[in-house]
Amino acid sequence: MSLNRPLSPHLSIHKKVLTAAFSIFHRFTGICLSLGAVLLSIWVILIALGPSYYSKFQVISSLSVFKVFLFFWTLTIFYHLYNGIRYLFWSYGKMMELSIVYRSGYVVIILSILSTVLIWISI
């Protein structure tokens, strides 16, 4: 049982293809967004606790680094959301032809960037 074999899905033995990159990135953004969900619950308790506690959050949110962090958070949200919609179609066995998988992948990237830009120019 203790053989040093790679676990499924066997990432290390496959040729690196775009579809695999999309899948890995979906998982990576998912982990990042999970941490974001925990941060949101800290944010909401600071609001509930009152202005003196919320001001501690405002000290961090006024930093320019925080804006960069939020920008990538926005991009991560949209990527995971649009790519997730692809997964929902696949769950029904739809849009699974290879050419459509590639094309919808490009649509995900374009929509993610456009949505993020739209959000940040409207702030």
Place this chain on the structure above:
Amino acid sequence: MKNYAIKWILQRITAAILIPLTFWFVYQCVLFSSYEYDQIRAFFFSKLNASLYFVLIIAMLYHAKLGNETIVEDYIKSHKIKKITKLFISTLVYISMIITTISLLYMVSP
């Protein structure tokens, strides 16, 4: 086996719930960027906003729990580390759910 089938379905149900609520919340965040504390506090005083935020966060955290567990199942070999990591994920998720619920209940009460 049946347990995993239910999890698979729940992952997709929470995903479907999250799609409209994410757009709603990102839009609200654009507004929040110019809000003072009192305005954000007033936002959560609204029962509709608090309810939507509640559903968003609970669905998000549960979706995150299912997703992270899948990743743990796939990539962690050691049975012991797998168990500990899953326990860590569950604890973090449930604590966040409790914090959010209590905060929202407190904010909607007059």
